[in-house]
Amino acid sequence: MQEGRNSNFPENLNISPSQRPDEVDPGLDSVLDAYSQKDAIEKYGIAGRVWEAAYILLSYMQGSPKWELDPPFLSSTTKRNTYLELGSGTGVVGIKLTQILAPDDLVILTDLPDVCSLLRETLERHGLQETTICSDWSGGLIVRPLPWGDPEYALSIAADLGLTSHSKADSSRYLTRIICSDLVYFPELLAPLLRSLIQLSSPPFVPEGRPWDLEVVISYKIRSLPKETPFWSAFGLWFTFHPVIVRPRGDTDASGDTWRRLGSSIGEDGCFVFIARRRAESFTWSIPESDSDLLSGHGTPWSSDEQFETFLLSAFDDNETDL
Structure with a gap:
């Protein structure tokens, strides 16, 4: 979230804790329970609440024996994956990542500088410690400040990852995934968010040879389409993206008609999980x-993109499915 005016305490803030759906891992209740959220909201504002799109992302990450997901969350064969989450807030998504990833994978949780203390409180409550950065580190979890749209904070993370000109080649780690959970809401933060996504999906965070291999995973809840659609129209100029789809396991329907978009009912409660990649031409x-x-x-061949509108229109005719 953007630094400067404290966007975590907007005028007339009046929010209450969210409730964990039954299908979400109860092992996360020390973060998700109402008492923990209430205390965090009082200290950190909107960053202390677990927002609704986080729950569908957690369901996607943990999977289910009853459902087949396309693509599955853990589908990469890349060794030493590096995950960076923007706007980590309470850290609940980062904790789930540490539970399901390989030991040599790295998770970087980021938020405004004053929210990093909330992240560290959450990690301590779960008995997790930050990894010490060194030349032979293999994985783990770290917390770093990253206000959206601020290139200097991002380059500091690049230095931690060994991606600066003075770093040793054997100590470098490129980003392989960026995670975004319920970040598209305030109009004044849409451009800074997009700036961070563009910077983090560009060298030095990705290799010069195949920069488009990095994936962006975005969980999103519709709240105000007139305010939020400008982000998706601009995001689609720089990234191609598609929704995660789901069907019951063991379904033998070769036509694929049983595939449905992962999400809840469309409209006010509508949620999406998108998988995005940079457009190859956008690097120029x-x-x-x-x-x-x-x-x-501006700076692209087009003024807007219609991928989001296409997905939205098709969703009205779709029978939505939750894990």
Whole structure:
């Protein structure tokens, strides 16, 4: 989230803890229970609440023996994966990552500098410790400040990953996934969020030879389409993306008609999980300095993209499915 005016305490803030759905791992209740959220909200504002799109992301990450997911969350064969989460908030997604990933995978939790203490509190409550950065480190979990749209904070993380010009080649770790959970809401934060996604999916965070191999996983809940659609229209200029789909395991319908988009009912409660990759041609484009120009598509061949509208229209005819 953007640094400066404290976006975690917007005017007339009045929020209450969310409730964990039955299908979400009860082992996370020390973060998800109402008391923990209430205390965190009082200290950290909106960063202390577990927002609804986090629950569908947690369900996607943990999977289910009853459902087949396309793509599955753990589908990568890359060794030494490096996951960076933007706007980590309470850290509940990061904790789930540490539970399901391989020992040599690295998880980087990021948020505003004053929210990093909330993340560390959560880790301590779960008996987790941050990894000490060194030349031979193999994996683990670290917390780093990263206000959206701030290139200097991002480059500091690049230095930690051994991706600066002074780093040793054998100590470098490129990003392989960026995780975003319920980040598309405040209009003034849409351009900074997109700036961070563009920077983190560009060298030095990804290799020069195959920069588009990095995936962005985004869970999103519809709240105000008029306010949120400009983000998706601009995001789609730089990234291609598609929703995660699901069907019952053991389904033998060769036509694939039983596949449905993973999510809850469309409309006010509608949720999506998107998988995105950078457009190969976008690495030659210039990034506008003006936020309004960035959201208007300046520097790209187009002014907007219609991928999101296409997914949204098709969802109205879809029987939504939760894990």
